[in-house]
Amino acid sequence: MGNFFDTAMLAIKQAIEKNYNGNVTQAARALNVSVPTLHTWIKGDRKPSLEKLSPLLDAIGATISLPQTEASRDVCFVNTKIVPAGEYAAPPVAEDYVAAPLVGEVGAGPGYLPEDEIKSWFLAYKNLPAIRHRRNLIAVEIGPTSTSMQPTLNPGDIVLVDRDDRDVTKPGHMMLVLDPDDGSGMIKRVSVTERKDDFQVTYYSDNGSKWPPMIYSLKQDFCGDWDKAIVGRVIWAWADVRGK
Numbered sequence: 001m002g003n004f005f006d007t008a009m010l011a012i013k014q015a016i017e018k019n020y021n022g023n024v025t026q027a028a029r030a031l032n033v034s035v036p037t038l039h040t041w042i043k044g045d046r047k048p049s050l051e052k053l054s055p056l057l058d059a060i061g062a063t064i065s066l067p068q069t070e071a072s073r074d075v076c077f078v079n080t081k082i083v084p085a086g087e088y089a090a091p092p093v094a095e096d097y098v099a100a101p102l103v104g105e106v107g108a109g110p111g112y113l114p115e116d117e118i119k120s121w122f123l124a125y126k127n128l129p130a131i132r133h134r135r136n137l138i139a140v141e142i143g144p145t146s147t148s149m150q151p152t153l154n155p156g157d158i159v160l161v162d163r164d165d166r167d168v169t170k171p172g173h174m175m176l177v178l179d180p181d182d183g184s185g186m187i188k189r190v191s192v193t194e195r196k197d198d199f200q201v202t203y204y205s206d207n208g209s210k211w212p213p214m215i216y217s218l219k220q221d222f223c224g225d226w227d228k229a230i231v232g233r234v235i236w237a238w239a240d241v242r243g244k
Contacts (some may be wrong), residue, residue: 008057009041009042009044011057011060012041012042012056012057012060013042015027015060016042019060024038024039024042030059031055031056031059031060032055033056037182052182052183073098073099074094074095074097074098074099075094075097075098075099075123096125096126096127097123097124097125097126098123098124098126098131098135098137099121099122099123099124100121100122100123100124100137100138100139100160101118101120101121101138101139102118102119102120102121102122102138102139102140102141102158103118103119103138103139103140104119104140104141104185105140105141105142105143106140106141106142106143106146106176106184106185106186106187122139122158122160122238124137124160124236128236130235130236131160131235131236134162134164134165134235135164136162136163136164136232137160137161137162137163138160138161138163138232139158139159139160139161140158140159140161140176140185140187141156141157141158142154142155142156142157142158142159142187143155144156146187147207147210147211148186148187148188148205148206148207148210148211149174149187149188149205149206149207150206150207151206151207152174152206153187153206153237153239154239154240156240157237157238157239157240158237158238159176159187159234159236159237159238160234160235160236160237160238161176161231161232161233161234161235162232162233162235163231163232164232165232165233165235166226166230166231166232166233167233168190168191168192168201168230169192171189171190171191171192172189172190172191173189173190173233173234174187174188174189174233174234175187175188175189175190175230175231175232175233175234176230176231176232176233176234177190177203177229177230177231178228178229178230178231180216180221180222180228180229183228185231186203187234188203188204188205188214189203189204189205189206190202190203190204190230191204197219198217198218198219198220199217199218199219200215200216200217200218201215201216201217201218201221201222201229202214202215202216203215203216216229
């Protein structure tokens with residue numbers, strides 16, 4: 001999770017060393033975190049969301065400021081480099097493009113969504129029907145080992161997500177969703193079924209033979225909060241097709 005994650009984990013490691021004599025198992029039990037989970041966080045194998053880290057930071061009395069993630073923003077071309085294929089054409093018009101921040105990597109799990117750090121920017125032609133009138137955009141990368149959405153999406157592909165479009169009333173939309181166990185990001189199709197006093201939320205993959213559906217209760221698994229389940233809808237993708 002970039003600088004924030006590194007700083008937070010350093011504070012947690014120091015607290016474990018000071019308060020629990022370096023005993024991670026004892027610390028995990030005292031901090032109400034599973035022992036394997038805390039081990040993977042400390043080793044850096046998994047990067048927890050801010051929601052998961054906050055209770056630990058509160059418990060050890062640590063306060064770490066978190067910069068706000070920038071949403072998509074307008075573009076200003078300055079001394080734009082034109083590739084040879086377009087050297088005789090009129091240069092691009094800045095008003096026709098929007099820059100979406102690339103904020104992290106996602107997958108079938110484990111993935112992560114470090115919204116506190118922008119890795120890069122992706123330009124999108126905002127007059128495309130899929131992008132027109134959308135502003136609150138982020139780009140995320142499909143993880144190097146994630147095959148759950150093949151053949152639609154492959155490892156290394158970049159998807160564009162509209163954080164303002166979280167409508168799951170029509171089943172089958174491809175969404176950026178969150179894992180209720182650790183808050184990591186995943187690209188899945190979503191189906192929602194209303195129950196008596198709850199909603200059944202189903203994440204399912206295009207590569208269904210290897211990745212079975214994941215079924216959750218909105219009430220029990222997400223505390224009844226859609227914000228903890230759905231980040232936004234996938235509306236566009238960039239793909240590396242050199243090997244296809």
